[in-house]
Each structure stands twice: as structure tokens, then as C-alpha cells.
Amino acid sequence: MTIHTLPAGPIETNGFLLTDAVRGEAVLVDAPGGIWGLVEPILEREKCRLTELWLTHGHWDHIQDAAKVVRASGAKTRGHKADRHFFDTPEIMSAFLSSRITLEKVGVDYWVEQGATFEALGRTVEVRHVPGHCPGNVLFYFAKDGAAFVGDALFAGSVGRTDLPGGSREQLMEAIRGQIYTMPDETTVYPGHGPATTVGAEKRGNPYVRG
Numbered sequence: 102m103t104i105h106t107l108p109a110g111p112i113e114t115n116g117f118l119l120t121d122a123v124r125g126e127a128v129l130v131d132a133p134g135g136i137w138g139l140v141e142p143i144l145e146r147e148k149c150r151l152t153e154l155w156l157t158h159g160h161w162d163h164i165q166d167a168a169k170v171v172r173a174s175g176a177k178t179r180g181h182k183a184d185r186h187f188f189d190t191p192e193i194m195s196a197f198l199s200s201r202i203t204l205e206k207v208g209v210d211y212w213v214e215q216g217a218t219f220e221a222l223g224r225t226v227e228v229r230h231v232p233g234h235c236p237g238n239v240l241f242y243f244a245k246d247g248a249a250f251v252g253d254a255l256f257a258g259s260v261g262r263t264d265l266p267g268g269s270r271e272q273l274m275e276a277i278r279g280q281i282y283t284m285p286d287e288t289t290v291y292p293g294h295g296p297a298t299t300v301g302a303e304k305r306g307n308p309y310v311r312g
Contacts, residue, residue: 102222102246105143106291110134111202114162115293117250121222122147128221129176130155130241130250131293134165134202137173153221156180157252158238159187160265161194161204163293168205177210181230184237185209213239229280233273234261242284249300250291255281257290257298260309274310282312 105118110133117130118140127149129140144151151174156164159180164187170176180188187194191204198204211219215230227242231254238261240251253261255277263270281290286301304312 102224102243103147104248104291106297107136107139108133109136109139110162110165112162113294115291115295116140117291118143119222120144120147120149122149124223125149126222127151128153128155129170130291131157131163131252132165132167132170133162136166137170140170141173150174151176154178155241155250156184156188156207156209157240157250157293158235159184159191159207160235160253161187161191161198161202163252164188164191164207165202165204167207171208178208179211179213180207180209181214181237181239182212183230183232184235187235187237231255231273231276231280233263233269233271233276235265236267240280242288247285247288248291249281249284249288251281251293253293255290255298255303255307255310256292256295257303258307259295260307261293277310278312282310 107116114133116136120127154176188207213228217228234253238252242249288300
């Protein structure tokens with residue numbers, strides 16, 4: 102599996118394209134604005150078909166191009182039902198947006214839950230619910246690859262903001278300790294913004310939530 106980190110959109114939100122050239126398949130984690138223009142050339146170069154789009158949560162910057170990606174690729178989507186109001190009625194986030202940014206409803210094909218597992222790219226993927234930044238933030242964990250895509254729960258040296266609707270600092274701290282810090286220290290954490298980090302580095306040095 103090859104991991105392509107693709108910052109996009111007005112606030113440089115990370116989209117992650119996961120490709121397996123042998124299988125000819127790919128998965129996209131999150132869909133910031135303009136992401137399809139970055140994804141399509143990689144798919145063509147690696148001769149992969151985008152089969153799924155996984156949404157770590159429903160905030161506007163992570164779903165801005167989701168409908169476009171689905172139309173272009175036919176990918177099936179996954180997300181957590183606690184953020185269904187964001188997926189179904191993204192206009193509720195308009196107070197946080199420039200008037201130049203438009204959002205479309207995102208249809209979710211598969212609702213994911215805490216502890217669920219499924220197969221993708223020939224691997225087993227585990228879902229962990231990490232609320233606090235928003236109600237439906239989840240992470241997608243590839244245990245054998247030592248990789249976790251965590252949305253906006255945890256960043257390198259920081260954590261997700263909790264002052265948006267549905268946010269809770271206490272809930273986020275508990276979720277980070279219970280769902281992220283329980284993964285092996287060498288696990289690479291791929292956040293929704295900024296550089297990758299590791300579980301061990303954050304447990305030792307994150308000033309907001311120590312392990």
C-alpha cells in the first residue's frame with residue numbers, strides 16, 4: 102500500500118490517497134476542496150480505480166469535494182452516523198465559510214461504528230470512534246501497516262479544537278487516551294492537518310494530552 106498525502110482546499114486539509122498498484126485499487130480518506138484534481142493523475146499513473154471514500158468526520162473542509170469525487174469515480178462512502186447532520190445538510194456549516202465556498206450533500210453508503218472491521222486493499226481496517234472535536238470523528242486503523250488516519254482528533258503536538266458545535270474537550274481527551282494512545286507507540290498517525298507523527302511521540306510530548 103502506498104500512502105499519498107495530498108493537502109488541498111482553502112485551509113490545507115489533508116486528503117490521503119491509498120493505492121495498491123498490484124490490485125489496481127485505491128481508497129481516499131477525506132475529500133477537501135480540489136482533491137480530485139490531485140487524485141486523478143495518480144490513479145491514472147498507477148492504473149488504480151478508486152473504490153471507496155472514507156470520511157473521518159463531517160466538517161466542511163473534509164467533505165467539500167466528496168460529492169464530486171463520488172460522481173467522478175463511483176466510489177462508495179463510509180462515515181459515522183453521529184455526523185449525519187453534517188453529511189445531509191452541510192449548509193449548517195455556512196456560518197464558518199466564505200460565501201465563495203459551496204457544499205453539496207454527501208450520501209453515505211456504509212455507516213461505521215466503534216470497533217467495526219472491514220476489508221480494503223487486501224487488508225483489515227479497524228474503525229475507532231474518537232469524538233470530541235465533533236460527534237462523529239473516527240479513525241481508520243491498519244494494524245499490520247502501523248498506520249492510523251485520525252481526522253482532526255490529534256495533530257503533531259496538538260489536538261483538534263473543541264469549541265465548534267458538538268465539541269467537548271473532556272470527551273476528546275478521553276477518546277485520544279482510549280482510542281489512539283492504546284495503539285502501539287510506533288504507529289504512524291496521519292492527521293487531518295499538518296505532518297504525520299507517531300503515537301509514541303504524542304504520548305511523550307503532546308502538551309495537551311499526555312499518555
